[in-house]
Amino acid sequence: SQQGEEDPQALSIQEGENATMNCSYKTSINNLQWYRQNSGRGLVHLILIRSNEREKHSGRLRVTLDTSKKSSSLLITASRAADTASYFCATDVGSNYKLTFGKGTLLTVNP
């Protein structure tokens, strides 16, 4: 069964706006990761947040983690057309090498 579920499934915004995507999961985790996939390509790692962290920043990305609600959010500020992609959350539940991916959020940033 799917460990992580992203919400919404699709999001369309204008350039310059902020985009927020959410991920909910079912079991306790060691860490949660976010990946980006441009159309027809492989996934690229964006950011990792450990279970004992609540917030993390990387450039225009901000990730939060609420372990009590088993949820995470990815915020992209001042979006650009080049941010158009699918975004996936992935959870590490303790195997140290296996991740479980959600189905992704398709973000479209209109110029």
Added chain:
Amino acid sequence: DVKVTQSSRYLVKRTGEKVFLECVQDMDHENMFWYRQDPGLGLRLIYFSYDVKMKEKGDIPEGYSVSREKKERFSLILESASTNQTSMYLCASSPGQGVLNEQFFGPGTRLTVL
């Protein structure tokens, strides 16, 4: 930079053919993975390997096998391709246990089985 390469970007095969998908990584990673990605289903793990000659089944191993004879190379084999194996196949690698397990992905192989 870590590089994960896959042998083909696009592949067209016929039903019943034996298909080999090759993946090579250049960062001495212990772990390697094969996923398939289908619309509405996300990424599903087929097989993974945490050491040379070691393999474990993922969530959907039926119809597939794997081979890891060398650390840098992980092959996915479709013994007798079927149309329901038409999909995007993604290979990934990550460092060994005890370290943060960010995965590095190849560009993907889009396989069509006719």
